[in-house]
Amino acid sequence: MSNQTAVKILQDLIKCPSITPDEGGALSVLQALLEPAGFDISRMRFDDANSPAVENLYAGFGSGGPHFVFAGHTDVVPPGSLADWSHEPFVGDIEDGVVYGRGAVDMKGGIACFAAAALEYLADHPDFKGRISFLITGDEEGPAVNGTVKLLQWCADNGVVFDHCIVGEPTNPSVLGDTIKVGRRGSISARLTVNGVQGHVAYPHLSDNPVRSITGLLSALMEPALDSGNQRFQPTNLEITSIDSGNETSNVTPASISALFNVRFNDEWTPQTIAAELTSRLDQAVLDNRFRGADKAPISYDLEFIGNLSDSFLTRSDTLINALSDAVHFVTGRKPELSTGGGTSDARFIKDYCPVVEFGLVGQTMHQVDERVAIDDLTALSRIYRRFLEVYFA
Numbered sequence: 051m052s053n054q055t056a057v058k059i060l061q062d063l064i065k066c067p068s069i070t071p072d073e074g075g076a077l078s079v080l081q082a083l084l085e086p087a088g089f090d091i092s093r094m095r096f097d098d099a100n101s102p103a104v105e106n107l108y109a110g111f112g113s114g115g116p117h118f119v120f121a122g123h124t125d126v127v128p129p130g131s132l133a134d135w136s137h138e139p140f141v142g143d144i145e146d147g148v149v150y151g152r153g154a155v156d157m158k159g160g161i162a163c164f165a166a167a168a169l170e171y172l173a174d175h176p177d178f179k180g181r182i183s184f185l186i187t188g189d190e191e192g193p194a195v196n197g198t199v200k201l202l203q204w205c206a207d208n209g210v211v212f213d214h215c216i217v218g219e220p221t222n223p224s225v226l227g228d229t230i231k232v233g234r235r236g237s238i239s240a241r242l243t244v245n246g247v248q249g250h251v252a253y254p255h256l257s258d259n260p261v262r263s264i265t266g267l268l269s270a271l272m273e274p275a276l277d278s279g280n281q282r283f284q285p286t287n288l289e290i291t292s293i294d295s296g297n298e299t300s301n302v303t304p305a306s307i308s309a310l311f312n313v314r315f316n317d318e319w320t321p322q323t324i325a326a327e328l329t330s331r332l333d334q335a336v337l338d339n340r341f342r343g344a345d346k347a348p349i350s351y352d353l354e355f356i357g358n359l360s361d362s363f364l365t366r367s368d369t370l371i372n373a374l375s376d377a378v379h380f381v382t383g384r385k386p387e388l389s390t391g392g393g394t395s396d397a398r399f400i401k402d403y404c405p406v407v408e409f410g411l412v413g414q415t416m417h418q419v420d421e422r423v424a425i426d427d428l429t430a431l432s433r434i435y436r437r438f439l440e441v442y443f444a
């Protein structure tokens with residue numbers, strides 16, 4: 051029953067070309083599914099001067115507590131070259147027990163499984179006490195400005211309070227039941243610019259090569275390690291993503307150079323303390339003056355923090371984690387690892403409102419050509435969510 055339902059819902063969602071930030075009909079599919087089952091539906095369109103308007107949906111059934119909310123997104127990343135797909139990305143073809151299509155795992159599949167589980171659970175429990183909600187955005191793969199952040203604010207403004215949340219992002223690296231995400235590292239990005247004096251490579255005493263300067267500064271950012279991790283989190287990591295002087299010659303040293311980097315930090319840091327540590331390392335590196343002549347003026351650098359920064363978080367709710375772990379074990383026989391690795395998701399916003407964990411499908415094909423999911427996995431995930439609801443509302 052539920053496998054058919056989840057597969058059918060997923061196919062209906064895949065048929066909607068909801069490439070971020072377009073709604074593509076995907077939220078209407080959910081509305082048409084949930085409204086006849088008695089869910090109250092609110093559709094909100096949020097906009098902002100600097101980012102595209104986005105459609106969002108909040109749906110809820112029941113009243114009183116506890117209030118459990120399932121969160122997710124119906125927007126998807128673009129399919130890329132259509133010629134590379136063996137099945138069209140917005141059709142929902144099934145071949146050999148596998149559903150193909152953009153969003154199959156990230157994360158229309160997760161939404162389909164939860165919708166199937168919730169509808170089946172409510173049909174079997176007419177005496178149900180509590181509230182089950184869906185918090186669905188069309189702005190997770192985009193700038194994340196007009197999505198979950200404003201949706202959560204809308205809920206708060208309308209007196210909607212959640213007790214616990216599962217985000218249905220694909221969390222399992224290889225098999226269903228591997229991993230529940232119980233937290234995330236924080237993230238901070240920066241641009242480091244170093245200025246010097248342009249010159250001829252043969253006369254370095256007449257110039258001040260900023261490439262030498264930035265080499266010393268970047269070394270200081272990477273060594274020694276920022277920390278060695280702890281029981282809850284892996285070590286904090288700094289990755290340099292670009293070093294660019296714009297200079298394509300080998301006989302001129304440039305006047306300036308910039309590097310971009312991102313730090314994924316654990317719960318031993320806050321955005322403020324990690325920023326202070328980076329600045330202090332740079333100031334020390336200026337004094338150390340590695341790779342440069344003692345005759346040079348002190349290195350002049352500029353460190354600018356850019357983009358979104360987010361703090362780390364760790365969810366400690368036994369009610370939520372134990373119910374979900376037990377449901378995963380009941381259905382798959384696996385004891386899921388409680389992980390804080392990987393990238394960011396909308397859970398970073400939800401954690402300010404209620405305890406939140408993430409559990410969904412296997413992530414291997416997300417954002418790839420021929421994104422796909424096994425019907426067996428859809429069946430199992432529906433059963434996990436269903437079992438979770440049984441335990442949670444018991």
Ligand SMILES: [Zn+2]
Nearest residue numbers: 156157190219
């Ligand atoms: Zn996603």
